[in-house]
Amino acid sequence: MGQFLPFYKQVFKNLFSKPATTQYPFKPKEYPERTRGHIEINKDQCILCGMCMRSCPPGAINVDRAGKTWTINRFDCIQCGYCAEKCPKKCLSIIPGYQEPGAEKFAETVEVPYEPPKPAAKPAAPAAQGNAAPAAQGNSAAPAAATAQGNGTAPAAAQANAAEKADSTSGD
Amino acid sequence: MGNRSIVPYGPQHPVLPEPIHLDLVLEDEKVLAAIPSIGFIHRGLESLTSKKDFNEMAYVAERICGICSFMHGMGYCMALEDIMNVEVPRRAEYLRTIWCEMSRLHSHLLWLGLLADGFGFESLFMHSWRLREKILDMFEASTGGRVIFSVNTIGGVLKDMPKDMLEDFVRQLNDMEKEIRQTTEIFLSDYTVKSRLVDVGILSGEDAIRRGAVGPMMRASGINVDMRKNGYAAYNDLDFEVITSNKCDSYARCEVRIGEIFQSIELIRQCVAKIPDTEINTKVTGMPNGESIIRVEQPRGEAFYHVRANGTKFLDRFRVRTPTFANIPALTQTLQGCQYGDVPLLVLTIDPCISCTER
Numbered sequence: 001m002g003q004f005l006p007f008y009k010q011v012f013k014n015l016f017s018k019p020a021t022t023q024y025p026f027k028p029k030e031y032p033e034r035t036r037g038h039i040e041i042n043k044d045q046c047i048l049c050g051m052c053m054r055s056c057p058p059g060a061i062n063v064d065r066a067g068k069t070w071t072i073n074r075f076d077c078i079q080c081g082y083c084a085e086k087c088p089k090k091c092l093s094i095i096p097g098y099q100e101p102g103a104e105k106f107a108e109t110v111e112v113p114y115e116p117p118k119p120a121a122k123p124a125a126p127a128a129q130g131n132a133a134p135a136a137q138g139n140s141a142a143p144a145a146a147t148a149q150g151n152g153t154a155p156a157a158a159q160a161n162a163a164e165k166a167d168s169t170s171g172d
Numbered sequence: 173m174g175n176r177s178i179v180p181y182g183p184q185h186p187v188l189p190e191p192i193h194l195d196l197v198l199e200d201e202k203v204l205a206a207i208p209s210i211g212f213i214h215r216g217l218e219s220l221t222s223k224k225d226f227n228e229m230a231y232v233a234e235r236i237c238g239i240c241s242f243m244h245g246m247g248y249c250m251a252l253e254d255i256m257n258v259e260v261p262r263r264a265e266y267l268r269t270i271w272c273e274m275s276r277l278h279s280h281l282l283w284l285g286l287l288a289d290g291f292g293f294e295s296l297f298m299h300s301w302r303l304r305e306k307i308l309d310m311f312e313a314s315t316g317g318r319v320i321f322s323v324n325t326i327g328g329v330l331k332d333m334p335k336d337m338l339e340d341f342v343r344q345l346n347d348m349e350k351e352i353r354q355t356t357e358i359f360l361s362d363y364t365v366k367s368r369l370v371d372v373g374i375l376s377g378e379d380a381i382r383r384g385a386v387g388p389m390m391r392a393s394g395i396n397v398d399m400r401k402n403g404y405a406a407y408n409d410l411d412f413e414v415i416t417s418n419k420c421d422s423y424a425r426c427e428v429r430i431g432e433i434f435q436s437i438e439l440i441r442q443c444v445a446k447i448p449d450t451e452i453n454t455k456v457t458g459m460p461n462g463e464s465i466i467r468v469e470q471p472r473g474e475a476f477y478h479v480r481a482n483g484t485k486f487l488d489r490f491r492v493r494t495p496t497f498a499n500i501p502a503l504t505q506t507l508q509g510c511q512y513g514d515v516p517l518l519v520l521t522i523d524p525c526i527s528c529t530e531r
Contacts, residue, residue: 007358010299020302034316034331057228080231080322085330094316 031096036079038099041070045091046112052083052092068112075105174200179512183212187290187516190526194519198512206507206515208500214530218490225485226252226460230324236492237528238319239282240470242275244492245324247468250404251479252326254464258456262406264328266447269406270338271314271321272468273436273443278307279471280429280436281352283523284359287426290520291368299355306348310341328453338444345437352437356430369423373506373518376420385502386495387473388432389522391416392424399469410442425521432471459483470495472523494528 022029031037039061048070050063060076061083063069077099084092177198183191191212197205220232230252234245246268253260285300308318314333315321323330333341359365375385380393390397391414398414400407415431417424460481467476473495480489499522506518 007296007362010354010358011295014295020305032313032316034314035312036316036322055228057224057231078231078235078320079317080320081316081330082228082231082322085325 035096037097042091045089055086071109073107074099201512206504217531221487221490247477249324251464251466255460255462261451262448263450265406273439276436276471327456372422383501386498388428392428394418422521496525496529
């Protein structure tokens with residue numbers, strides 16, 4: 001009889017114990033904080049360097065420098081975390097929460113506000129910022145240039161220069 | 173002489189949802205010979221080395237298998253570390269050892285479940301997998317993944333386990349040990365289970381060597397062979413005896429694997445007690461140039477990695493010989509002379525992982 005007993009013990013235990021499974025839809029699973037669910041980007045820190053795109057094993061990430069977008073196809077992503085590891089600015093992180101299933105693969109695009117530094121504009125940057133603020137607010141870049149032309153030739157060149165800078169920075 | 177016939181067995185989910193095909197030559201109910209064929213799910217992972225650089229390949233390598241994924245990643249990283257002369261920090265070696273033993277635990281519990289399912293003991297199957305689930309939760313808490321861990325990198329590991337996490341794991345394993353003992357006791361002493369396992373699929377020690385079996389298959393034939401004794405990772409600091417059995421049958425394979433479950437728990441305890449406080453990875457620079465061969469002991473047996481690098485970021489050659497591939501000749505030996513009804517069980521006793529085999 002001894003050879004039959006081991007499982008009987010287990011059977012009686014099963015009758016009087018709670019289920020080992022969880023009531024899934026009513027009681028959703030809680031993920032530990034380290035769960036690699038999906039990649040999240042902190043777009044303010046991104047410098048569009050493209051390291052994530054080049055290191056991604058399945059090629060799920062696409063970085064468009066000209067269009068200033070960072071695109072991820074979450075259905076191709078394998079959640080390996082290599083992009084987050086390679087990112088020089090550490091703006092990518094991998095956090096809990098999986099991509100929900102869908103009928104077709106789609107990509108998620110994030111607009112990155114990064115402005116690449118212009119070597120020529122660098123020395124005059126503080127002056128340009130000072131002028132840019134009112135110019136952008138009142139949208140007065142064009143009238144300013146017009147009045148400058150009416151005033152005279154010498155200051156006109158300087159003011160037109162400032163207006164040009166205001167134009168370039170107001171795209172932010 | 174009875175009626176001879178050939179029965180195609182597989183490749184559609186013969187006993188487990190993985191495609192292996194066997195042509196069984198039967199005489200009445202007795203199997204005279206088994207001719208295996210594989211190659212149904214070849215993925216060409218090895219040739220990806222020409223498209224993915226050697227750092228990305230660490231993530232590809234661990235996708236060879238869904239059960240011993242950690243050890244595939246580790247074996248690949250060990251080979252590259254050998255080529256690039258990188259010294260891995262001691263703590264990383266210990267962390268790798270802990271994850272290896274956790275992989276062994278969950279793989280053996282999975283196998284016990286499949287075995288129970290194979291001979292139709294469904295509730296025992298559920299119990300084995302219930303226990304395995306806790307190990308997967310521990311993996312998720314420590315690495316962030318339940319199946320694919322992505323923590324190995326060339327030069328160490330990417331994630332550390334803090335002291336309280338390690339202690340919590342040991343506490344959980346101590347609790348689980350009692351439950352595992354209760355469940356495995358059923359495998360070892362239940363009359364029904366024994367009637368299916370004892371004296372089924374004999375593989376003598378001589379045959380095991382001749383057919384080049386590896387892992388628990390070899391050890392269940394009384395041959396003392398375990399790659400962990402070569403002392404890779406932190407195994408040279410740990411105290412353990414290789415578990416063997418002289419019974420040579422399916423019961424012996426079950427016995428060896430159950431013994432290894434408790435051994436793994438013990439090894440994790442030793443690791444947690446001894447783990448040093450150092451860095452977890454070293455920075456690796458430059459390109460690999462050279463050749464290396466690494467052998468690691470996976471739950472299913474010895475895996476063999478051959479990596480050849482040529483000084484560029486793409487490797488020349490990456491070759492893996494997985495334990496299931498090495499065990500298929502031994503399987504055909506055990507199938508000879510068995511009853512037709514025992515074939516699923518015998519296929520299971522090598523702990524087949526066909527996806528590993530195909531790569």
